[in-house]
Amino acid sequence: MQVLFQVVRQNANSEPHIQTYSLDVEPGNTILDCLNQIKWEQDGTLAFRKNCRNTICGSCGMRINGRSALACKENVGSELARLQQISAANPDSGKSLEDIPTITIAPMGNMPVIKDLVVDMKSFWDNLDAVDPYVSTQSRHIPEREFLQTPEERDRLNQTGNCILCGACYSECNARQVNPDFVGPHALAKAYRMVADSRDDQTEARIENYGTGTQGVWGCTRCYFCNSVCPMEVAPMDQIGKIKQEVLDRQDDQTNRSVRHRKVLIDLVKDGGWIDERRFGLKVVGNSFRDLRGLSSLGPLGFRMIAKGKFPLGFEPSEGAAQVRSLINAVQQAEANQTESSTN
Ligand code: SF4
Numbered sequence: 305m306q307v308l309f310q311v312v313r314q315n316a317n318s319e320p321h322i323q324t325y326s327l328d329v330e331p332g333n334t335i336l337d338c339l340n341q342i343k344w345e346q347d348g349t350l351a352f353r354k355n356c357r358n359t360i361c362g363s364c365g366m367r368i369n370g371r372s373a374l375a376c377k378e379n380v381g382s383e384l385a386r387l388q389q390i391s392a393a394n395p396d397s398g399k400s401l402e403d404i405p406t407i408t409i410a411p412m413g414n415m416p417v418i419k420d421l422v423v424d425m426k427s428f429w430d431n432l433d434a435v436d437p438y439v440s441t442q443s444r445h446i447p448e449r450e451f452l453q454t455p456e457e458r459d460r461l462n463q464t465g466n467c468i469l470c471g472a473c474y475s476e477c478n479a480r481q482v483n484p485d486f487v488g489p490h491a492l493a494k495a496y497r498m499v500a501d502s503r504d505d506q507t508e509a510r511i512e513n514y515g516t517g518t519q520g521v522w523g524c525t526r527c528y529f530c531n532s533v534c535p536m537e538v539a540p541m542d543q544i545g546k547i548k549q550e551v552l553d554r555q556d557d558q559t560n561r562s563v564r565h566r567k568v569l570i571d572l573v574k575d576g577g578w579i580d581e582r583r584f585g586l587k588v589v590g591n592s593f594r595d596l597r598g599l600s601s602l603g604p605l606g607f608r609m610i611a612k613g614k615f616p617l618g619f620e621p622s623e624g625a626a627q628v629r630s631l632i633n634a635v636q637q638a639e640a641n642q643t644e645s646s647t648n
């Protein structure tokens with residue numbers, strides 16, 4: 305079948321442009337097969353990374369039809385089926401199913417382009433390094449032979465251990481895009497792997513470190529993109545959630561604003577079924593009148609909201625408040641039971 309490949313090409317510090325290649329391919333051909341065919345038969349100047357061709361090395365991350373993925377994992381047939389679904393759901397998109405099928409390929413995001421589909425992953429590696437991704441046994445007696453773990457302890461490492469450091473999650477991370485301090489989903493998934501490792505002796509220091517400021521877990525906006533693109537089902541956002549829970553189990557709402565934000569949000573939703581925004585600002589930013597500087601920082605925003613008629617003067621509890629409360633109570637009880645059974 306005839307398929308067009310629109311490839312975003314670029315040299316460092318130059319404007320990107322699109323180059324279109326026409327290929328005769330089979331539905332089962334991977335996107336990497338197609339890029340190889342372009343490079344070997346049509347244009348040897350096209351640059352992209354690859355190695356294992358088998359979803360192992362993580363080298364071939366790129367944006368395929370708008371989302372980051374591995375070129376050796378996705379194939380022509382599944383990509384075209386995906387495009388058909390998108391165009392069926394958006395009949396006004398201007399795309400006709402009669403057109404020659406077209407697959408777009410672009411470099412990953414959140415990292416500068418070196419050439420074509422090859423990006424500079426320095427910040428990705430530096431941020432991984434920032435979470436100290438090595439098991440520490442410094443203060444422990446090192447056994448003469450291996451460090452034994454129970455099967456249950458080892459099982460806790462399986463999901464995060466599947467990460468092949470491909471960069472797809474980092475490429476799509478919204479928090480990373482606006483906050484240059486945020487270390488990114490790959491690093492925090494690895495951070496949870498360290499927290500969960502029974503051999504590591506730095507758990508408390510790690511949890512404090514990962515829960516400080518917005519470079520760690522509190523910088524995540526919970527957009528879910530990392531979970532949706534990860535080719536290895538590492539679910540970085542879920543791992544971030546587990547670290548957050550470890551932080552919340554240890555710190556009260558006076559420790560920092562992020563912890564307060566989380567606890568106040570749950571308290572207010574439990575109270576009224578949704579958030580009373582007036583109390584939210586006072587409790588989180590103003591720390592219930594303890595933080596006068598924080599409180600005064602709300603002034604300009606408050607005045608602007610009043611001027612635009614957007615300041616909520618009253619608060620009506622939601623009609624489903626009792627139901628919401630019982631749901632939260634049930635989840636909290638289930639979590640408490642889970643914690644109790646895992647410590648017994
Ligand atoms: S968490 Fe998933 S998407 Fe992110 S680097 Fe690891 S394998 Fe790739």
Ligand code: SF4
Pocket residue numbers: 473476477478479480488489523524525526527528529530531540541544
């Ligand atoms: S869920 Fe958090 S870590 Fe994952 S992509 Fe969104 S902001 Fe980034």
Ligand code: FES
Pocket residue numbers: 353354355356357358359360361362363364365374375376377
């Ligand atoms: S070439 Fe190794 S993961 Fe794609």
